Amino acid sequence: MPLAGIPVAHKDIFCTEGIRTSCGSRMLDNFIAPYDATIVERLDAAGAVSVGKTNMDEFAMGSSNETSFYGPVRNPWDTERVPGGSSGGSAAAVAARLVPAATATDTGGSIRQPAAFCGVTGLKPTYGRVSRYGMVAYASSLDQGGVIGASAEDCALLLGAMAGFDERDSTCVEHPVSDYLAELDSPLESLRIALPKEFFDDRLDARIRASIEEAVAFWERQGARLVEVSLPNLPLATPAYYVIASAECSSNLARYDGVRYGHRCADPENLDDLFCRSREEGFGAEVRRRIMLGTYALSAGYYQAYYGKAQRVRQLIRQDFQEVFEQADVIAAPVSPVLPFLLGEKLEDPVEMYLIDCYTIPVNLAGLPGLSIPTRPIDGLPTAVQLIGNYFDEARMLRWGHVWQQETDWHRQVPPEFA
Numbered sequence: 001m002p003l004a005g006i007p008v009a010h011k012d013i014f015c016t017e018g019i020r021t022s023c024g025s026r027m028l029d030n031f032i033a034p035y036d037a038t039i040v041e042r043l044d045a046a047g048a049v050s051v052g053k054t055n056m057d058e059f060a061m062g063s064s065n066e067t068s069f070y071g072p073v074r075n076p077w078d079t080e081r082v083p084g085g086s087s088g089g090s091a092a093a094v095a096a097r098l099v100p101a102a103t104a105t106d107t108g109g110s111i112r113q114p115a116a117f118c119g120v121t122g123l124k125p126t127y128g129r130v131s132r133y134g135m136v137a138y139a140s141s142l143d144q145g146g147v148i149g150a151s152a153e154d155c156a157l158l159l160g161a162m163a164g165f166d167e168r169d170s171t172c173v174e175h176p177v178s179d180y181l182a183e184l185d186s187p188l189e190s191l192r193i194a195l196p197k198e199f200f201d202d203r204l205d206a207r208i209r210a211s212i213e214e215a216v217a218f219w220e221r222q223g224a225r226l227v228e229v230s231l232p233n234l235p236l237a238t239p240a241y242y243v244i245a246s247a248e249c250s251s252n253l254a255r256y257d258g259v260r261y262g263h264r265c266a267d268p269e270n271l272d273d274l275f276c277r278s279r280e281e282g283f284g285a286e287v288r289r290r291i292m293l294g295t296y297a298l299s300a301g302y303y304q305a306y307y308g309k310a311q312r313v314r315q316l317i318r319q320d321f322q323e324v325f326e327q328a329d330v331i332a333a334p335v336s337p338v339l340p341f342l343l344g345e346k347l348e349d350p351v352e353m354y355l356i357d358c359y360t361i362p363v364n365l366a367g368l369p370g371l372s373i374p375t376r377p378i379d380g381l382p383t384a385v386q387l388i389g390n391y392f393d394e395a396r397m398l399r400w401g402h403v404w405q406q407e408t409d410w411h412r413q414v415p416p417e418f419a
Helices: 038-045 088-095 112-118 152-162 206-221 234-255 271-282 285-298 303-324 350-357 361-366 394-407
Strands: 007-011 049-054 101-106 121-124 144-149 192-194 225-227 330-334 370-378 381-389
Touching: 007 038, 007 088, 038 049, 038 101, 038 152, 049 088, 088 101, 088 112, 088 144, 101 121, 101 152, 112 121, 112 370, 112 381, 121 152, 121 394, 144 152, 152 370, 152 394, 192 206, 206 225, 206 330, 206 370, 206 381, 206 394, 234 285, 234 303, 234 350, 234 361, 285 303, 303 361, 330 394, 370 394, 381 394
Parallel strands: 007 049, 007 101, 192 225, 192 330
Antiparallel strands: 101 144, 121 144, 121 370, 330 381, 370 381
């Protein structure tokens, strides 16, 4: 049993039999899952010990972990700042060393961005690499389960236990599972690192750019070769993502109506009152905003203008990435354009909050794997570099991330209050 006795926390979006699974929402505050998600099953089978659930943005909708019904998560490095979202609870728990690893999900950057903000390592696998069975759906064509750990080595260990085909998930891909842990110490192959200019635009904090350049220079000394490339459709990724994700969330969250399970309003007058008040009381402001946006995008007369067009843009972005991978093996990029920001700083401006994920969203649209690994802190706050690989090439990303972490100790540092 490769994980015998290792404590693991689960993001509260994964069903856990007999234990409340709330998705950070009042809507599911009283929901006790009747079965385990596949990820939970497989980690249990590998010997891991589940020690609890972690807080999250409501239904995984958020970039700062401030939309939870239970209140915000705080960044262990500075408790006046956000830990990132939506998997901020998992990232904060690992950063504070409450657990060595935690499960998480990534729809538009929700593993990589909180990992970057909390100074830990976050792995979003290829779409379909890990089963989504038992993972409460937000946007089904984008959601992907993954892991947050202190190091690439920890992520490799857990991915080996989590990955693999699951016939209960129609989006799960039947593809051989590598021995990710063993491959960490394989000889380094010649590596071509792409630096798409669109990732290094004016939005990126110059200090974060410098920390990424330090990591890239290290890989060059290990024999990597830099390749300058372009992803011309990348600026369209964020608007396309929010149309697609909102449309799919509108569909997925339609099941929460106060009838079968979840929050039910008191003393409804009729069915319309039951549906309307149960949803109004059960969902927070951000979830309601995205449901309304998605319902509009799917409505008659607007479907092709918005959702159909966004899907065509998605295909162009996927093609751009494939052209880059004909010239390079991995892409190095920022995770976030900014450092962890103060609680409440961006909460009243949804558009500004959405733009925080501008460097992670394209990976989800294309279904590619991504790895966030810590780089040199800035003014005591964590930052990170993102490695993006080709489909099912997690082993290569983890190997080169591991090499970086053998030479640096940023991933080993612990917030002073938790040391």
